[in-house]
Amino acid sequence: MSFVNIKKQYLAIGMLVFVILFLFNTRPVFQCQFNPEQSSYLPTIYGITPTYLRLAQKADLTRLSQTLMLVKNFHWIIIEDSEEKTKLVANLLKESNLKYTHLNVKTQKSKHSTLLDINVCVFQTVKFNTSWYCASGVEQRNTALDWLRTHLATAEDKRGVVYFMDDDNTYSLKVFEEMRKVKKVGVWPVGIVGGMRVEMPVVTDGKVSGFNAWWKPFRPFPIDMAGFAINATMFLDHPEAKFSRKVQSGFQESEILKYFTTTDELEPLADNCTKVYVWHTRTQKPSILNPKKLKLKHPPIPDDHIEV
Numbered sequence: 001m002s003f004v005n006i007k008k009q010y011l012a013i014g015m016l017v018f019v020i021l022f023l024f025n026t027r028p029v030f031q032c033q034f035n036p037e038q039s040s041y042l043p044t045i046y047g048i049t050p051t052y053l054r055l056a057q058k059a060d061l062t063r064l065s066q067t068l069m070l071v072k073n074f075h076w077i078i079i080e081d082s083e084e085k086t087k088l089v090a091n092l093l094k095e096s097n098l099k100y101t102h103l104n105v106k107t108q109k110s111k112h113s114t115l116l117d118i119n120v121c122v123f124q125t126v127k128f129n130t131s132w133y134c135a136s137g138v139e140q141r142n143t144a145l146d147w148l149r150t151h152l153a154t155a156e157d158k159r160g161v162v163y164f165m166d167d168d169n170t171y172s173l174k175v176f177e178e179m180r181k182v183k184k185v186g187v188w189p190v191g192i193v194g195g196m197r198v199e200m201p202v203v204t205d206g207k208v209s210g211f212n213a214w215w216k217p218f219r220p221f222p223i224d225m226a227g228f229a230i231n232a233t234m235f236l237d238h239p240e241a242k243f244s245r246k247v248q249s250g251f252q253e254s255e256i257l258k259y260f261t262t263t264d265e266l267e268p269l270a271d272n273c274t275k276v277y278v279w280h281t282r283t284q285k286p287s288i289l290n291p292k293k294l295k296l297k298h299p300p301i302p303d304d305h306i307e308v
């Protein structure tokens with residue numbers, strides 16, 4: 001009798017162990033099904049980046065692309081300011097494993113200043129060099145928007161968010177988390193821009209009531225390109241929305257935002273605009289010595305065949 005009982009106990013313990021092992025083995029499956037992070041919907045972020053040939057281009061794009069590799073559901077629209085697409089950018093994109101669209105359009109810069117230039121460009125002196133400074137990326141961002149509209153028109157899922165990303169800024173992964181919350185237009189602070197430590201929307205009772213900006217504070221939206229994101233479907237609702245060369249320098253952000261929103265409609269993100277998740281960093285122009293001019297006795301080995 002007791003022998004039978006012991007056997008039954010062993011049997012029960014054995015079955016229990018089996019059930020525990022089974023549950024343990026199948027845990028990842030349950031995790032997959034019930035993990036809210038994985039099952040919840042993530043809107044696509046369309047990052048629009050104009051880029052142009054310069055010595056630090058690959059360095060800047062490498063840093064940016066390797067940040068973007070860590071962002072889920074991200075589509076990079078990169079537009080070269082060039083007559084032709086370059087191998088450097090094409091290879092960098094291919095090797096990145098990112099989802100991307102590679103476009104190009106050359107900025108037509110007039111050699112002679114016209115009345116229009118005086119309006120849209122400023123005469124500025126940087127380190128004793130005086131030259132015209134015109135808005136950059138206008139044609140490139142517009143080309144990207146044309147592509148986006150065509151893409152979304154036939155896309156099954158039109159939801160997403162559009163972010164205009166310059167190629168030499170510094171982006172925390174947190175800024176991408178924030179912009180997925182955008183309903184129409186979301187805004188947040190930008191570090192080290194416009195002569196300030198931080199340029200930011202002022203939030204009162206959860207609403208944007210003004211802006212803390214020192215550079216051209218009379219702009220309708222005194223905010224940097226890196227400081228907002230727009231619901232992608234709104235670009236279908238507003239086919240006329242684009243950047244313009246006809247506005248004065250620093251007004252590109254206001255130019256695009258005016259189609260979609262008003263100050264009091266802006267959605268303050270990044271903890272009610274109290275956190276900095278993006279910085280308007282600028283890569284210093286490298287100064288490279290010209291060995292031919294130096295007339296060295298032992299000139300360095302030529303390195304023109306090496307992509308830098």
Ligand code: UDP
Nearest residue numbers: 049050051052081136137140166167168282
């Ligand atoms: N850009 C461009 N063509 C140019 C100059 C700039 O396509 O002739 C791009 C650049 O790569 C960057 C964006 O336009 O992604 C803004 O330019 P930049 O970073 O020089 O502007 P800033 O830092 O002065 O705001």
Ligand code: MN
Nearest residue numbers: 166168169282
């Ligand atoms: Mn920049």
